[in-house]
Amino acid sequence: RNPTQSSGINAEYGEEEEEEKELMSDEEGDLHDEEGNVIPRPANTLPNRFHKMPNLVELHLGYYGKGNPLKTLPNSVYSLQHLKKLDASSCRLTEIPPEISKLTSLEELWLSGNFLSSLPKSIGDLKKLKSLWVNYNQLNGIPATLEFCESLEGIYAHGNQIEFLSTALCRIPKLKHLGVGRNRIKFLPKNMGELENLEEAWLNDNHIREVPHSLFELQSLKTLWMSNNQLTSLDKRVGKLSELSELSLSNNRLTTLPSSLANCTQLRVLQLDDNKLVALPKSLNNLAHLEELWLNGNAVKEIPEGLYMISNMRKPA
DSSP: OOHHHHHHHHHHHTOOOSSOOOOEEOTTSOEEOTTOOEEOOOTTOOOSOGGGOTTOOEEEEEETTEEOOOSSOOGGGGGOTTOOEEEETTSOOOOOOGGGGGOTTOOEEEOTTSOOSOOOGGGGGOTTOOEEEOOSSOOSOOOGGGGGOTTOOEEEOOSSOOOBOOGGGGGOTTOOEEEOOSSOOOBOOTTGGGOTTOOEEEOOSSOOOOOOGGGGGOTTOOEEEOOSSOOOOOOGGGGGOTTOOEEEOOSSOOOOOOGGGGGOTTOOEEEOOSSOOOOOOGGGGGOTTOOEEEOTTSOOOOOOGGGGGOTTOSBOO
16 A cells, blocks of 8 residues: 555545555556545556556657656557567656566667666567667676677667777678667777678767777778777778778877778768868878868868869868
């Protein structure tokens, strides 16, 4: 019995409380008075009745910035065997129970903007999961068991408290999008080269000092964001990223660039602002597809003349 709820209900119905009444809860979580009448539930709870909707395919309980203050999800949610998308963003959730693994048809899981400090290991049992959104929580890590999510294509975990990435994550076979910007990562896994299908890596706003050599083996990589880190040099192996179209190295500590950067012939966007560069390799003239070049906040005194001849350039320094 909850005396706080009892007095609240009496106040709502304008009754004088002459004697305390027992409140009863049924199997679906509804509160009843002693006469069997359903008592209106608080706004921050949901009825435990989702098992009555077994064919539900999508469940939207919130979206980033505007959710319901639920704090926890009804247990019956985890009985939805056909559910493909669950959006519980900004619902003030503090934990996700191991029962999440019962959602065997789940393809999209949106949990951004909550207060999660961890994810259950059982999340690795979601074999059909394609995208995981956990931006802006309080996560200190990403479960290594995600390597068993054989359909997973995207992990979005920006704005957490993650300090390292497990080598197991680099064995996710279909991973294309990795977003872990605005965390506390100092080192990247040495086996990042195993992510042979990776197309986009957002590693910005961390404490990374060096890039593992294996990353430059990622032949499918198109977007690499490493701005706001602590890089002091760029390895010449960067030229092996033949499909790279966007490279952001803003606000690091770079003093020079390797001439091999010109081998990234598909580059459209090159952000080098707020470093310590004093010169640019003349080989950059070969970047025929370059559209944006950011150089502000450096000490570059001369720009290779050929850069002015690139016809696609939209944002010269």
